[in-house]
Every structure is written in C-alpha cells, then in structure tokens.
Amino acid sequence: MRALLWRDIRLAIRAGGGFGLGLAFFLMVAVLVPLGVGPEGALLSRIAPGILWVGALLASLLSLDRMFALDFEDGSLDLMAVSPLPLEAVAAVKALAHWLVTGVPLVLISPLLGVLLSLDPAGYVWLVAALALGSPALSLVGCFGAALTVGLKRGGLILSLIVLPMYVPTLIFGAEAVRRGAAGAEAMVPLLLLAAISLGSAALLPFASAAAIRANLK
Numbered sequence: 001m002r003a004l005l006w007r008d009i010r011l012a013i014r015a016g017g018g019f020g021l022g023l024a025f026f027l028m029v030a031v032l033v034p035l036g037v038g039p040e041g042a043l044l045s046r047i048a049p050g051i052l053w054v055g056a057l058l059a060s061l062l063s064l065d066r067m068f069a070l071d072f073e074d075g076s077l078d079l080m081a082v083s084p085l086p087l088e089a090v091a092a093v094k095a096l097a098h099w100l101v102t103g104v105p106l107v108l109i110s111p112l113l114g115v116l117l118s119l120d121p122a123g124y125v126w127l128v129a130a131l132a133l134g135s136p137a138l139s140l141v142g143c144f145g146a147a148l149t150v151g152l153k154r155g156g157l158i159l160s161l162i163v164l165p166m167y168v169p170t171l172i173f174g175a176e177a178v179r180r181g182a183a184g185a186e187a188m189v190p191l192l193l194l195a196a197i198s199l200g201s202a203a204l205l206p207f208a209s210a211a212a213i214r215a216n217l218k
Helices: 002-015 019-037 041-061 066-074 076-082 087-116 121-149 155-182 188-217
Strands: none
Touching: 002 087, 019 041, 019 087, 041 087, 041 121, 041 155, 066 076, 066 087, 066 121, 076 087, 076 188, 087 121, 087 188, 121 155, 121 188, 155 188
C-alpha cells in the first residue's frame, strides 16, 4: 500500500495535473472573481466562503479522470485486480494520494486566497478547518466517480455529471461553517457534519469503488 501511495503521488507531481493545475485553478478563481463582481470589500467578504469552496471543489475535480484511467490504459489496473492487495485498499490509497496532492495544498493556500477575497480574518481558521475536514470527502467521492467511468471514452464529462451532485452537501456545510465563523457565530455543527460526511465516505465509498472497478474490468 505504501509503494502504491508513493507511486501515485510521484506520478501526480511529475504530471502536474493534480498539484500545479489545481493550485493554479484555485488561484485564478480568487483573482478573477473580484475582477468580475468589483472590488467592494463588503460584497467580496460576503461571497468569499462560497466562492472559495466552489473553487476548491472544481480544483479537486480537475484530476479525477486520471485517477484510474492511466492504470486502465497500461494494464496496471488489471494487475492490481489480481494482486494480493484488495481493490478496496487500492481505491482507498488512490483517494488518499489524490487528497495529499490536491486537497492538502488547497487547504494550505486557502488563507492567502481568503485575503484576496476580503474574507473576515475571523474566518481564516474556520476556512482551513472546514477544508481540512471536508476535502477528504471530495477525493473519496471523486474516486467513486472515477471508478464508475473507468474505461469510458470521454469519461471526464460523465464523471463531472456524476460527481458534482454528490459534492453538494459538502459544499453547503463547508461554506456555511466558514460563513458562520467569519460572522462570529457558532460553526461547530457544520464542521461536525463535514467530518461525518468524510468519515462516512471513507467507510463506504472504497467498497463501492472496488465494486465499480470489478464491473468495468469484466
């Protein structure tokens, strides 16, 4: 499992699709939104939680189609299916690698982008906490979507249509946690709901992803 994890991390960093592209997209969202809606600080501060979460969600979506596609094309996925390592563990490791390469950098850079969007300073801690708790669910749900579409031509569009509706609860609770934290209100309830979504996804989706891979390899 450790060898597979480091392999996926190295491939993602070398290709730049998960690490560099996700950060660049997240940064562009934070830069372009003020240009589109205007520089008014009060307006930017009000919409910043939602914009930052939408940016993080779309940035994590960029590299999902390559999570299993490259292994499927070169035959590695067939070898993984017959290896001693269960496919459920393979799916969990793939999701973990995606989160480490895409989710963690987004969490670390989010306070800087909060400054660009005039987010209230009281919301920075809540923004980091919400992304740290909610971004694993994005990778796990994305792993499930990638497993469903592996082997399909032009599966990226279908993957987006499958995954985006499943991202909605994480988006709602994540943005609400940051909004409440920035306003000085109680934000623990949406944070706990984010943690519950991530834990539930970690418990169920690797098994669903493995079942989808087995069906696609038949």
